[in-house]
Amino acid sequence: MHLNVQIQQEDFDVADEIEALTTDEAGAVATFTGLVRGGDGITGLVIEHYPGMTEREIRHIAEQAQARWTLITGITIIHRIGRLSVGERIVLVAVASAHRQSAFAACEFLMDYLKTRAPFWKQEARGEALSWVEHRASDDAAAERWRKP
Amino acid sequence: MHLNVQIQQEDFDVADEIEALTTDEAGAVATFTGLVRGGDGITGLVIEHYPGMTEREIRHIAEQAQARWTLITGITIIHRIGRLSVGERIVLVAVASAHRQSAFAACEFLMDYLKTRAPFWKQEARGEALSWVEHRASDDAAAERWRKP
Amino acid sequence: MNVLYFAWVRQKVGRSDEVIEHGPSLRTVGDLALLLASRGGGYAEAFADLRRLRAAVNQHHVGMDAPLAAGDEVAFFPPVTGG
């Protein structure tokens, strides 16, 4: 299986990533793009991570997805770090599969686990003021439902 | 809400479509891209549709999604028609929303309904030979689960 | 009424559309399907098993028991296979 994990400051192009991911066996590609959302005075985000552990955790999560949905032919996960403005892309999860159900399910699974396992931390910027984003219990609940048989 | 429905022969660019769809209120974009899958001697597809009814049905499906997931800020649905080769894009469903759960759910809902309600018909091409694709009962079952309360 | 055919229904009847006059014997979509089947040839083949067919009236999915009126646009086609 094609697996591409990248932690980077640079932006990415979703179309290019889908292109790189797909083969003739892929009938379906599901993607998720996370964006810096405005509102509440927010002007941007600052994201830090734990180099080394981040890549390791994400690869581990991707291997779990592959074991669970064997029709998957490729996974790309890109997470940006550093300072991002409102409207900028933060994260991309793209899953190619033979059929759509597994592409959707794995994409959602990967996002839920990324939110609860991958060592990233966000600060919200309101002009010069920075404040740490609190972990959301709803994200734990979202990840937890994949444990059910 | 931004709603863009297109039936066309021409290809599309997923990154451009996501760009056009997103606003500062969107924190999440889920997309589904359907591709012509190879294997079993297949060299391509020929897709026909019912002009007028197709657009009407797709708009109706999109309105249902919007009523169901009120956090949705935009929906783009593009379906290609005519002759397509293995590896080419067939369909794009893109949903922008404030949060990821509604983006994922609506994207999957739209694909399930597109498969069972939108008047498109596919022929598989194996070189010069064409054969009609049979409707799959599993697609009906996938659409049916959204009726549950 | 304007009657449209799609996919293999179109191929079997050998045309994509035709005009059929509405009359008292054509109360429902099913009545029209039976009339078309009675023409024999490709029509009989296309309309042999109505469970394999789907219909729309004025671009809305309907069952075979849906009523017909003069001026309706009626379409017959196989179950859809898009997406």
Next chain:
Amino acid sequence: MNVLYFAWVRQKVGRSDEVIEHGPSLRTVGDLALLLASRGGGYAEAFADLRRLRAAVNQHHVGMDAPLAAGDEVAFFPPVTGG
């Protein structure tokens, strides 16, 4: 052991990493956290409530009861907020 701090833990302790010698009193991650809390100042603040903290040993998520050994890479951080 190499000890790493991230996010507000790093800010409160005022550094991103330091070397702490492993010894018999540091049986678990929780023992190390208590040692750090006992330093007072920003350390005491960061390690005041261990339920707010998460830890990793050698880049794997662990609980506070995870054992420590010489040469381990130990990290303390808040619950993650990526994605």
